[in-house]
Amino acid sequence: MVAHVIPGNADKRFADPLYSRIAELIYREAGIVLGPEKVSMMNARLNKRIVTNGCADLAEYVRRLDGGELPSEHDFLVSALTTNFTHFFREGHHFDFLRQVVFQEPFVTVRSAQIWSAGCSSGQEPYSAAITAQQAGCRATITATDIDQTILAQASAATYRESELSGVSPELVNLGFARTPAGYQVTRKIREMVTFQHLNLHAAWPFDTKFDVIFCRNVIIYFDAAAQMRLWEKFCRQLRPGGWLFIGHSESIPDHLRDRLRPVRHTIYQYIPA
Template sequence: MAAIARIAHAEAGIVIAPGKTSMVQSRLAKRLRALDLPDYDSYLALVQSDAGRDERRRMISALTTNVSHFFRESHHFETLRNEVLPPLLSKARAGGRVRLWSAGCSNGQEAWSMAMTVLELMPDAANHDLRILATDIDPMVVEKGRSATYDAQMVSGVDTGLRKRFFETAGGQFRLIPAAQALVSFHELNLHAPWPMRAPFDAIFCRNVVIYFDAETQDRLWHRFAEALAPGGWLFVGHSERVPVAPHSRFVTAGITTYRLPPAAEHK
């Protein structure tokens, strides 16, 4: 499985420890069955070939864990509601541009939680230049997020009032209302590859993603996030992740697993 680990690192910066052979085999077994391949050597030959480009993407999807739920790590959404959004929404009302990014959005619950938080404070947000970008390396979870539709179990953690306000129900399924859907766009993106987005973001959520990366890849990603944020921009990371702060980076601590760039006057 060392060759699979090398491909995963080259393609997506993912680190697979040597002792994870059984995990890798179990997660790739479905791919072998789907492709009707007899063994892992045949699968390796495919993903190493030019014809295996699409399968390499599916392999990365199989090796990563897409576990999320609405309003996960609620303290981040309290900070978003109470500190991050008020000045940004004032900016939007005055005609300014506001951009938020859910980087590593998994099945979409994070991005939709961001959208609901925005709509609680600004019901007409879609009428302003305020948008949320949701990205993930896994095309299947991107499509799930784009569908904006979840079963009862997946929305069970959403407050009853929010569920009634922001979801439409049909056949036991819960679908985000059009006002929320108008705010969020979903796209496939490998954080390890070049990013097509050019304009700065005001806040980035990237939680429980960099735990898959080695230290060098993590440091490179923190730097890229700093470059992608506007002065004063916010970065939210997972509960087990830590971002280097000044003087080792431009970020300063702004709360529990919450970081910020200095405002424009201090930005160098």
């Protein structure tokens, strides 16, 4: 059988052309690179889509995708193969910086801090930012986006199991959540700071404002080098002068951009226009 190359990464090859075709679709739709080391994960998640669509096996599923018989399936496929791992106040020093630095800036007294949570997953990141604003006595307008429509619906529901709040201090639980029969729901005051919307980072960005803070953490690592470079540049254009970009601990800013994205703390960069 002929090995197939994943787009954007010529060093990784699939032995099975069906998995190669799925990888091609995910790369085209979302810019995410899936390699052969992800086959077990892909297989487990694809099985659910195969059953849901009444297909006999992966071969039929791919054939029907390619034949246009499953016109709404691409979004569900992206959702199934997107990694959604997060928790409240993940990378706690980012929220300390929000409270101690960003929310102490003079502009916060005259307008809402404009924050974008890119790749917001099930909502813990933007709600953590909103709770931090509440804790600091500040206003924040938080735009939370993700490519996964299913996970966005979950985030909008704003209800979490008790286990999902493990590690959150009692003070912050009392500040941001109300106990309900279904678990813990983010309070209305916190929810009102956050707006969720569907967005593919590799499509056009619809924003007519520049942000004071952009969270994009543990997202860029899933893209190839060319896609990463385009996103770093676009983030620069989407930040106001002096704004901050928060990234994941496994990510780093390219050297040639460090005159514009200057490190101020670990995985926190400030945008200084050239």
